[in-house]
Amino acid sequence: MAYDYKLPSLGDGVTGKVIEILVKPGDKVAKDQIVLVIGTDKVDAEMPIDQEGVVSEILVKKGDEVAEGAAVIRLETSAAAAAPAPQAAPASEAAPAAPAAEAAPVTPVPAAPANTQQPVSMASYEFKIPSLGEDVTGKVTEIMVKPGDKITKDQIVIVVGTDKVDAEIPVDADGVIEEILVKKGDDVKEGTVVLKMKSDSAAASTTAAPAAASPAAPVVAVAAAPTPAAPVAPPAQPAPTATQQAAAGIRISPLARKRAKELGINLSDVRPAEGASRISYKDVVDFVKKKIDTGGGSAAAVGGIKRKPLPDFSKFGETERKAQNNVGIKTAEAMSYSTGTIPQAWISEKADITKVEALRQQYKEQVKAAGGGLTMTAILTKAVAIVLRKMPQFNASLDVETNEVIYKKYINMGIAVDTPNGLYVPNIKNADQKGLTQISIELSEVGARTKAGKITLNDITGGTFTISNIGGIGGTNMFSIVNWPEVAILSIVAAQMEPVWNEATKTFEPRLMMPMTIGWDHRVINGGDAARFLVEVKKMLEEPFLSWM
Numbered sequence: 001m002a003y004d005y006k007l008p009s010l011g012d013g014v015t016g017k018v019i020e021i022l023v024k025p026g027d028k029v030a031k032d033q034i035v036l037v038i039g040t041d042k043v044d045a046e047m048p049i050d051q052e053g054v055v056s057e058i059l060v061k062k063g064d065e066v067a068e069g070a071a072v073i074r075l076e077t078s079a080a081a082a083a084p085a086p087q088a089a090p091a092s093e094a095a096p097a098a099p100a101a102e103a104a105p106v107t108p109v110p111a112a113p114a115n116t117q118q119p120v121s122m123a124s125y126e127f128k129i130p131s132l133g134e135d136v137t138g139k140v141t142e143i144m145v146k147p148g149d150k151i152t153k154d155q156i157v158i159v160v161g162t163d164k165v166d167a168e169i170p171v172d173a174d175g176v177i178e179e180i181l182v183k184k185g186d187d188v189k190e191g192t193v194v195l196k197m198k199s200d201s202a203a204a205s206t207t208a209a210p211a212a213a214s215p216a217a218p219v220v221a222v223a224a225a226p227t228p229a230a231p232v233a234p235p236a237q238p239a240p241t242a243t244q245q246a247a248a249g250i251r252i253s254p255l256a257r258k259r260a261k262e263l264g265i266n267l268s269d270v271r272p273a274e275g276a277s278r279i280s281y282k283d284v285v286d287f288v289k290k291k292i293d294t295g296g297g298s299a300a301a302v303g304g305i306k307r308k309p310l311p312d313f314s315k316f317g318e319t320e321r322k323a324q325n326n327v328g329i330k331t332a333e334a335m336s337y338s339t340g341t342i343p344q345a346w347i348s349e350k351a352d353i354t355k356v357e358a359l360r361q362q363y364k365e366q367v368k369a370a371g372g373g374l375t376m377t378a379i380l381t382k383a384v385a386i387v388l389r390k391m392p393q394f395n396a397s398l399d400v401e402t403n404e405v406i407y408k409k410y411i412n413m414g415i416a417v418d419t420p421n422g423l424y425v426p427n428i429k430n431a432d433q434k435g436l437t438q439i440s441i442e443l444s445e446v447g448a449r450t451k452a453g454k455i456t457l458n459d460i461t462g463g464t465f466t467i468s469n470i471g472g473i474g475g476t477n478m479f480s481i482v483n484w485p486e487v488a489i490l491s492i493v494a495a496q497m498e499p500v501w502n503e504a505t506k507t508f509e510p511r512l513m514m515p516m517t518i519g520w521d522h523r524v525i526n527g528g529d530a531a532r533f534l535v536e537v538k539k540m541l542e543e544p545f546l547s548w549m
Contacts, residue, residue, distance in 0.1 A: 001078070002056065004071040005049050007038070015067040016040040018060050023073070027055045034251050035073055038066060046251065053077035124178065125199040127171050129160065129192045132457070137189040137281060138162040139326055140182050149177045151197070158182075158194055161326040167457055175199040187282050189255070255281040261401065263288060327422030338484040346479045347527065348517040349534040351541040353495055357512055359544060372440030376492070376514075377469045381413045381439050383540035384490060385432035388465060391533055395464045397485040398524050405524055414463035414483060415443065417450045418470075424450050425483060427463035471495060471514070480519050487521040488530075490537070514541070 010016050020037035023029055029049055036047040053075035060072045132138050142159035145151060154170045161167075175197035182194045252267060256279050260267050263284070270287045272279045313319045324332070338344075353376070360374050367374040388395045388411050397406045413431040417424045426446045428439060449455050466489045468480045475493035482489050495514035502509050516537065518530050 001076065003051055003053060003075045003077045004059070005035070005051065005073040005075060007047065007066055007068055007070045007072055009068045010038060010040055010045060014040055015065055016045065018062050018064045018066060018072075021058060021060075021062060023055050023058075025055050025057060029053060029055060029075070036060075046253070047072075049073065049075075051075055051077055125173055125175060125197050126193045127157070127173070127195040127197060129169065129188050129190055129194055130172075131190045132160065132162055132167060136162050137187055138167065140184050140186045140188060140194075141166055141326070143180060143182070143184060145177050145180070145195075147177050147179060151175060151177060160188060162330065162457075166326075166453070169194075171195065171197075173197070173199050189281065251278040253278060253280050256284045258401075259284045325421060327424075331423055334484070335481050338481050342482050342484060343522040344482055344519055345522050345527065345530070346517050346519045347530050347534065348477060348515060349531075349538055350513045350515050351538040352500065352511045353514045353541050354512045356541050356544050357495075367437050367440050370437050370441060372437060372442075372444045374436070374440050375443070376471060376495075377415060377467065378436060378440040378443050379541070379544075380467055380469065380490070380492065380537075381415065381428060381431050381443065382434075382436050383537055383544075384465065384467060385411050385413060386540060387533060387536045389432055390536065391529065393525055393529060394488045394520070394533060396487050396524060398487065398521065408464050410464065412462050412464045414466035414486070415446075416466060416468035416480075417447055419451050419453075421453065424455060424460065425463060425466055426450055426455060426459040429462065466490070467492065477515055477517060479517055482519050482521055487524045488533075489519045491517040491519065 016038035017040075018036060019039040021035075022037070023033075023035045029035060029052060031050060031052045032048045034046045035049045038045045038047055055073060056076045057074040058072075059074060060066060060070070066072065129138075138160035140158060141161040143157070144159070145155075145157045151157060151171055152174050153172060156168045157171045158169045159166055160169055177195060177197050179196040180194070181196060182188060182192070188194065250272060256270075257267065259265075259281055260270070265284060265287065267279065267284075270279050270283055272283050276283075356379060357376075360376065360379065364374040372378070392407050393405070395408050395411055397408070398404075399406055410430055411432040412427040412429050414425045414427040417426060426449075428434070428442050428446070431439060434442070446455070446459055449459065463483070463486065465486055466480075466483045468478070468489060469492040470478060471492050471494045473494070478491040478493050480489045480491040493515050495512050497510050498513045499508040500511040500513070501507075516534060518534055520530050
């Protein structure tokens with residue numbers, strides 16, 4: 001018997017895009033098995049099917065836009081499995097005899113939401129963590145409310161620390177706190193339920209309406225009729241399909257699947273946390289850490305290096321241990337990932353900045369009066385942005401899953417900022433479209449926010465290229481690590497007066513020379529392009545008026 005599986009609600013008025021199809025025609029599927037992943041603007045949602053059967057046809061393809069009620073998969077079901085279908089899809093009236101023969105399971109469907117489901121969905125509201133950035137997880141550093149507190153929409157209720165910022169998370173509805181579902185120190189990510197609250201009617205309606213009013217609400221139907229469905233499809237016994245790459249009966253989050261693929265991990269080796277029925281992103285990370293600690297795992301997963309235990313330093317003298325802060329921990333993880341996955345190379349050059357430094361001194365008071373600081377970093381930001389327009393391969397990312405290079409049409413210049421709490425990389429949005437004075441003002445503002453610990457997620461997300469300038473501190477050269485998912489980084493150290501031969505006058509002249517090093521992802525950029533990139537930046541700095549016009 002044919003049965004069309006239709007998408008449940010993705011949220012009030014929300015549509016999504018098909019980003020993964022986990023089954024194919026001929027696959028046998030069990031009730032509650034994940035068959036699709038739908039991406040919305042907030043989350044990648046895994047879609048469990050509400051019937052058991054054999055897939056006869058896939059009605060959508062990757063990239064299709066879908067909404068609640070869209071038929072996405074056609075099944076051939078047995079008569080027993082098909083019987084509950086009128087509960088899941090009340091609009092179907094093709095088989096009046098089936099409801100008559102099983103009046104008991106049909107009757108509770110409208111009654112259950114009214115008597116048991118409605119108080120939960122209408123009166124309670126679960127607040128979930130919004131996006132912290134692409135594939136970003138964080139740690140709960142502060143909880144601002146407690147059970148019984150009355151809260152209003154946009155009130156800060158929790159602080160989540162990521163690798164770059166402590167993000168204040170505002171709640172998106174009015175209500176009274178019923179339960180706190182996380183504690184300080186817990187790892188959370190987009191979609192994690194952190195609060196349960198009693199909402200007023202206005203707030204509750206945003207979550208209750210799709211479940212109560214939908215003409216084809218499979219989530220409600222499944223919950224409302226567990227007793228008649230139980231003998232038909234026991235959810236514990238389905239074996240996984242090859243496409244799911246998971247242990248029997250265990251679901252896998254999209255982020256976990258993506259991370260495992262990046263690291264070359266076989267998901268059948270990974271187990272979910274105790275009491276969980278789903279492999280999470282954290283489970284994959286913990287699996288890798290355990291493999292590193294025990295010296296196991298593949299070279300792809302652990303870099304082929306066995307972690308050695310530290311010696312007992314106290315044998316040689318007094319020691320003191322201090323815990324790394326969250327920024328330090330996440331920076332270490334990011335740098336380890338970058339060096340372990342990107343084949344990096346570097347090349348250096350010196351630029352004669354004698355002229356541009358004279359111009360900087362000439363105009364710095366004018367820029368200061370406008371609210372900015374005309375620094376060498378500001379000048380570099382403008383110069384590099386112009387070069388990136390000419391050489392877009394440096395303003396790109398590599399998609400290893402599809403073997404495609406993603407060329408970004410926008411230039412958001414990341415600037416490494418050293419602070420007492422660690423290294424941050426805020427970025428100047430659309431730097432190529434802004435004048436030098438505007439860039440100077442924005443750099444001053446974001447630098448002040450960063451050092452004051454008031455940096456925002458918008459400041460640190462979306463960067464396309466990074467400049468790391470330690471010239472104010474010193475150094476003769478620096479080889480910076482590419483800031484993944486970017487493909488290049490420019491390092492600058494202190495400029496020094498050097499004697500430079502002038503062929504025209506046959507004499508040595510004192511010139512202010514600034515060392516520059518470009519680091520790049522050798523999968524996207526070759527050495528010749530890297531050398532040409534530095535030559536272009538050098539021209540911009542040595543002949544500012546001629547080359548910037």
